[in-house]
Every structure is written in structure tokens, then in C-alpha cells.
Amino acid sequence: MAKVIVTQVKSSIKRPKDQKLTLEALGLGKIGKAVEHEATPSILGMINKVKHLISVEEVK
Secondary structure, three states: OOEEEEEEOOOOOOOOHHHHHHHHHOOOOOOOOEEEEEOOHHHHHHHHHOOOOEEEEEEO
């Protein structure tokens, strides 16, 4: 599977609880934190849900 690096670029303040929990499930919590994940359907769904708060890069 491909890998992706997910970086939080915006705050979760004043966001719905489900978006905050999604960020936490991705391993994020502070602006600038980056984590690497496998590009599975569940991870891609979480990324899509909070795409306005994060940036995503593919690992080659």
C-alpha cells in the first residue's frame, strides 16, 4: 500500500466534535504535527472528513 504523510495546518477550535475526534484518531492534535499512515480506505475517509484542516503528501 502507498503511504501518506498527514500534517495539521489549522486549529480544531470551534469545530464539530466528530472532526476533533477524527483528528485525534489520525494522531494529530497540534498545528504542525505530522504523522505517516498507510493509504487504506478508512484512513482516506478520515482524511477526506477533515481535509480543510490538514495537508496530505504521498511518500514515494
